Amino acid sequence: MSLVDYLKNFFGGDGDAKTIDRIAATFDALKKQHRKALIPFITAGDPDPGMTVRLMDQLVKSGADIIELGVPFSDPMADGPTIQRSSERALKHHVSLENVLDMVAEFRTIDTRTPVVLMGYANPVEAFGYAAFAAKAKDCGVDGVLIVDYPPEESGEWVACLEQHGIDAIFLLSPTTPQARIEQVAKMAKGYVYYVSLKGVTGASHLNLQNVSEMLAQMRQTISIPIGVGFGIRDGETARAVAELADAVVVGSRIIEEIEKSSEAEMLNNVGNLLSTLRKAIDEK
Numbered sequence: 001m002s003l004v005d006y007l008k009n010f011f012g013g014d015g016d017a018k019t020i021d022r023i024a025a026t027f028d029a030l031k032k033q034h035r036k037a038l039i040p041f042i043t044a045g046d047p048d049p050g051m052t053v054r055l056m057d058q059l060v061k062s063g064a065d066i067i068e069l070g071v072p073f074s075d076p077m078a079d080g081p082t083i084q085r086s087s088e089r090a091l092k093h094h095v096s097l098e099n100v101l102d103m104v105a106e107f108r109t110i111d112t113r114t115p116v117v118l119m120g121y122a123n124p125v126e127a128f129g130y131a132a133f134a135a136k137a138k139d140c141g142v143d144g145v146l147i148v149d150y151p152p153e154e155s156g157e158w159v160a161c162l163e164q165h166g167i168d169a170i171f172l173l174s175p176t177t178p179q180a181r182i183e184q185v186a187k188m189a190k191g192y193v194y195y196v197s198l199k200g201v202t203g204a205s206h207l208n209l210q211n212v213s214e215m216l217a218q219m220r221q222t223i224s225i226p227i228g229v230g231f232g233i234r235d236g237e238t239a240r241a242v243a244e245l246a247d248a249v250v251v252g253s254r255i256i257e258e259i260e261k262s263s264e265a266e267m268l269n270n271v272g273n274l275l276s277t278l279r280k281a282i283d284e285k
Contacts, residue, residue: 022115022143023168023191026065027226027247036243037192038063038279039228041119041252043070043083044100045090047259047267052103053110054268055259060114062272063279068146068250071100071120082253085260097124097133101140108141117144117170117191130158134165144168144191152184159188172196175215183222192226192248195219207232213245236281243282251278 030037040059044052056067070083072090079087097120104116118137125133125147137145145167150158152171159169168191173182175197185193197212212229219227229242230250239249255271262270 021166021168022113023066023117026115027192030065036246036282037065037226037228037248038239038275038282039066039068039117039230039248039250040064040255040275041068041070041083041230041250042255042259043072043086043090044103045072045093045095046086046256047089047264049090049093049095049099049103051264051267053106055271056103056107056114056116057110058268058272059275060111062275064114064275066115066117066143066248068117068119068252069100069104070252071097071118071124073121073124075121080253082256082260086256097128098136101136101142104137104142105140112141115143115191116141117146117168118142119146119170120148122147122149130161134161134167138165138167142167144170146170146172146194148172152181152188155188163190168192170194173219175211179218182219186222186224189223189225192228193219193223194250195227195229195246196231197229197242198231207238207242209241209245212242216245236277239278240281240284249278249282251275 027037042052042055042059056069059067070086072087072095074087074091100118107116145162147158155169162169169188170191171185171189171193173185173193173195195212195215197207216227216229226247228248228250229246230252233239233242233249233251234254239251242249255274258271258274259267
């Protein structure tokens, strides 16, 4: 049974998927098939707002299991130059957090099964207001939220607000994360944990698979939910190697590069071909 067929059965045909934990259902389906999740990242509004839902649809058609959708921000401190430029392009179109939520709602008119995780920074969420954001995010079909600059030790109110609306709080861990923080994330995180496999900013290279393997073993002593690995995954070979170790492969900067260098006429095809290559490599592990 394909993943799509499994999820159709899980959701009961075209029933109301809003009440279903899409992230858990996706990982459950993949586990039954002995497959790993492919999680691409794009920035909402890049290269322009009209392309975002079309790109999301193309990502799914080309093998994405979960989509991470970046909320553009003027000071994306954890991101490297490639993703910073994607935020700049989106902000030229004045893309706001509310616009991003509307894009997710539009995506839900054509896809009620693929989980969508918003990834961004605290400032836009705080300006929106925790409760108002969580309520609208749920209504629009958001499944999880990862706020880069919310440390778990200070996120109790935030996580409680998301939980009240059935949204998963996703957290980042890195090679320098102390054990105490890993244990804190183990208590609070839902959906999956995102392991940043390199020190520094997104788009960096020099992935050390031995270090990734050792850190995943350490994290799995306390974390029971799936762990995705990102940063430094640029081709099928690296994606396949990471899929041997992790529950999910997260790819961002490489996809943004493809968007950046493609004409509008070629963009969907180029991004789709890249993702299909990564999907094939992961499934061949």
